[in-house]
Amino acid sequence: MGRFISVVRRDLRLALRQGSDSVMVVMFFLLTVVLFPFGIGPEGNILARVASGVIFVAALLASMLSLERLFQTDYEDGSLELLTLSPVPLEIVVLGKITAHWLTTGLPLIIASPLLAVLMNMSSDGFSMLMLALLLGTPALSLIGAIGAALVLGSRRGGVLISLLVLPLFVPVLIFGVGLVEAAIGGFAVKSQILILSGILFACLAFCPFAAAAAVRQSVE
C-alpha cells in the first residue's frame, strides 16, 4: 500500500511540476462544449436536450487527450524498465499511475461539469446525477485508456492510435452515463443505471491493471 501511494505521489508531483497537462484537459473540455451553442444555435430547448450527451462526449475526448503521456515519458527515459524491474508488482504500479491520471484529469472535469451544464441550459434536476455519472465513468475511462496507452508504446503517432483502440470501448460508459442523467431529468428511477455504471467501473478495476501491465511488459521487452 505504501508503495502504491508513493507511485501516485510521484506521478502527481510530475503532473503538477509539468503543469500544463491537466489545465489543458479542462480547457479543452470547456471549449469543446462551448462550441456547441455556436454550432446548433442558442435555442434553449435544443441545448437542454443534447446537454448531457455533449458534456459526456466532451469529457471522454478530453480524457483521451492526456492518455498518451500516461506511460510515454516513463518509456522514453527508462523509468518504465526500472518500474517493471522493481520488486513491486507491476499491476500495483500501473494502478498507481492510473489513479494519478484520474486525479489530474478526471477529477477536474467533474468539478467543471456543473458550470457547463448551466451553459447548456440543462435542467438543474440533472446536475447531481451528472456529477455522479462522471464520478463513476471517468475512472473507468482512465482504466480502459491505460490499456490503449500501454499497447501503443514504441509506435509512432501513438496518440491517434490510442483513440482508435479505446474510443469504441468507451461506448458502454457513454450510454449508461447519459442514460443516468436523462433518467434523473425525466424523473425516472436511476438506480439501475447507477448499478450498471458501478459494475462497469469495478469490472475495469479488476481487469484493466492486469491487461495494461501485460502490455507494458511487452513494450519493454
Added chain:
Amino acid sequence: MATFAGQDLVCIRGERLVFSHLDFNIASGGCLTLIGRNGAGKSSLLRMMAGLLRPSSGVMSWDATPVQDDMDEHRERLHYVGHHDAIKPVLTVEENLKFWAGLRSDAQEAQANFKEALDLFSIGHLMDVPGRFLSAGQKRRANLARIIASKSQVWLLDEPTTALDKETIAKLEEIIENHRATGGMVVLSTHSDLNIKNQEILDVSAFSAARGQESASLLAEGI
C-alpha cells in the same frame, strides 16, 4: 554462497537469432564481464538476466531453482542499470532517488543511505537540483548512486562507464570491488577495459557465429 547460472540460452529478436547455446555461471563475489562487437547481444543477455526479456529457450537458475518460478523474488535481488538513466527532469536528484529507494523492501534503510551514496560519487551537493540541469555524466552518477543506496545481491550494469570521467570510473571499480567483497555479484558489459580483479570474461560474439543456417533451423523448430 549463491550461484546464478544460465543454460543453453537462446535469444531471438525480431526473427533474427542474436545468440544461441549460451551458458553462464556466476557465484557470490564473482564478476562476469561481457564483451563482444556491437549487436552481439550483450545488452540482450543483461536484459534476459534481469527478466525484462524472456529467453526463447534455455533456463536461468538461482541456486538451482529456475528464476522463472518466482520473478518477484528475482527482481528483489537485482539492480539493473541500462542505457537510460531514468532521472526525471522536473524532480530533484533527492526526489528521484527517494522514489526508487521507496519501492524496495529495505525502503527506510535505503532512504537513509542515499545521501552517503551521492557523496560517494561526489554529487552530494546536487541533491536539490532538478534532473534537467544535470549533465549526462552526473545523471549516470545519480543512477549508480541509486543502486548503492539499497542493497541487492546482483548488479547488472550495461556499459556503466558511459559518460563517466576517469576519476569516477576508478571510483566505480572500487565500489564494484566492495560489493563483491560483501558477497555480491556483478555482471557488466563494456567496451573500455575496467580494472577489476579476477573477472571472468564472456565473449558474447562467440555464441552468435554461423548465424545464417542455425537461425533458420531454430525458427523451423518453432523456438
